[in-house]
Amino acid sequence: MEHIGIIGGGIAGLSAAIRLAAAGKPVTVFEQNQDVGGKMHQIQSGGYRWDTGPSVITMRHVFESLFAAAGRKIDDYLTLLPVEPLTRYFYPDGTVLDASRDLARMAEQIARIGGERDVEGYLAYLAYAARIHRVTGGKFIYNDPPTFGQLARTPIRDIPAVDPLRTMSGAINSFVKSPKLRQLLGRFATYVGASPYLAPATLNVIAHVELTGGVWYPQGGVYQIAAAFKRLALELGVELRTETRVESIRVKDGVVQGVMLASGEFVALDAVIANTDVASVYETLLPHLPAAEKTRRARVDPSCSGFILLLGVENVHERLAHHNIFFSDDYRREFDDIFVRELPPDDPTIYVAITSKTDPDHAPSGCENWFVLVNAPALSVNGRGASAAWWESHAAAYADRVLERLAAHGVDVRGKIQHQQIITPHDLERLTGARRGALYGASSNDRLSALRRPHNRASGIKRLYFAGGTTHPGGGVPMVTLSGAVAARYVLQDLGGI
Ligand SMILES: Cc1cc2nc3c(=O)[nH]c(=O)nc-3n(C[C@H](O)[C@H](O)[C@H](O)COP(=O)(O)OP(=O)(O)OC[C@H]3O[C@@H](n4cnc5c(N)ncnc54)[C@H](O)[C@@H]3O)c2cc1C
Secondary structure, eight states: OEEEEEEOOOOOHHHHHHHEEEEEEEEEEEEESSSBBTTTEEEEEEEEEEEEOOOOOOOOOHHHHHHHHTTTTTTGTOOOOEESHHHHHHOOOOOEEESSOOHHHHHHHHHHHOOOHHHHHHHHHHHHHHHHHHHIIIISSSSSOOOOOHTTTTTGGHHHOOOOOOOOHHHHHHHHOOOHHHHHHGGGGGGOOOTTTTTTTGGHHIIIIIITTTTTEETTTHHHHHHHHHHHHHTTOOOEEESSOOOEEEEEEEEEEEEETTOOOOOOOSSSOOOOOOIIIIIIIIITSSSHHHHTTOOBBBBOOOEEEEEEEEETTTTSSEEEEESSSSSHHHHHHIIIIIIISSSOOOEEEGGTTTOOSSOTEEEEEEEEEEEEEEOOSSSSSHHHHHHHHHHHHHHHHHHHHHTTTTTTTTOOEEEEEEEEEEEHHHOOOGGGGOOOSBBBOOHHHHHSSSHHHSSSSSSEOOSSTTTTOOHHHHHHHHHHHHHHHHHHHHTTTO
């Protein structure tokens, strides 16, 4: 029976392992860290617990399908609680808006900040985003990477719905007038690490996924998703080798033979799925490739990165919800800072997730566990922006700046911090292997990014596949879960399993 190896026990790697094991294939996952999860990670200290990676979980049905594919019910592994409000938004002038799936609640708040016409515009925008989901979901999200032939067969009446020529913000502006609502809807670009002023309008599909489909919180913390995937994989017989780094993929006559581990052990395999950055695979795991070939294939523009503060904070802040956003004054300038100047914004939009609102045991009594995230540029390599060295000397001052901005929003926790840990883009690169600290893999700022993404089947190397944020269908927990399914499907097709 063919033996399949998976390099990396991130969410995509585990998803692929589950699909393959459910199809009866022997699978080994090689994970360099002590445990699985990759960017989905948790830290505990001094009575506090934090998720250090993803915090907003959408597309519940993607996780349900994975468990169903293995003949299991998700509820036996994970308790996914609906989050309401989806997010509490704080604007610089003191306005507060609770984004909700409840249309009446949303309409009442939108009427207050933007007037009746914006309520109409918002409802039309939701219908528009739902249409993008219907038309593009099957092509760009839920199935194998689209071919030009498939795209060419898109019914003519559906083509305008894809809306690839406008930017996200251009489309949003055509529906609503309120700058506050425009900022709220534009923010969904950041769910794939992009800018609303550059990303194609097609990405307004993300708003549909959250505002109509909802946000889910796994009771116990987001890391419970990785724990549940791991439990299912082990039940299905997947061999999990943690603290085992793959040094290289051995290829002979253009066909994968197996992997060489850092320990010097060679493991013969019939197929390999790399759950690591595609560019890193070409740069570091395929020594047989000529240097020029490595450089050509590793040319993948990164999504943005993030600057994180893990805070243990005294007091319970009644004004705050589970997910909170404190908006900057000048959203366009913020994205110019990130993507043009490649510097962290001086006036950042600040995201604060507090899981102790839902799981009180995540913080000592009377305290809260704050996960504070601001969007930051991917590590700069042009000699001008925020490079790894830049963060070494600026991280502490930037943390103070973020706390100062929170104080300006009326939430001053300075002097009430029991625990503080800073995670810079450079730390993210070091800790998670994310190239240049990119949170979501490849950039989505380009109109053709969905088509340019490296394919899940490596070209020119047989039996090598990719799963994760830098390949189809893209970054984010549900998307990489789907990516694992695509890679597993290709393996089964090529090995004659389906
Ligand atoms: C701070 C942060 C916030 C985020 N917020 C959200 C959010 O709110 N919602 C959302 O949906 N997504 C979010 N994301 C994105 C999401 O976390 C990722 O898209 C997703 O977890 C990536 O999973 P993956 O399996 O593709 O890769 P990874 O998680 O990067 O896993 C790759 C694995 O491969 C292992 N590995 C690498 N090289 C080797 C080797 N040579 N040998 C063995 N093992 C190796 C690594 O150790 C790692 O475990 C966030 C990410 C970060 C970092």
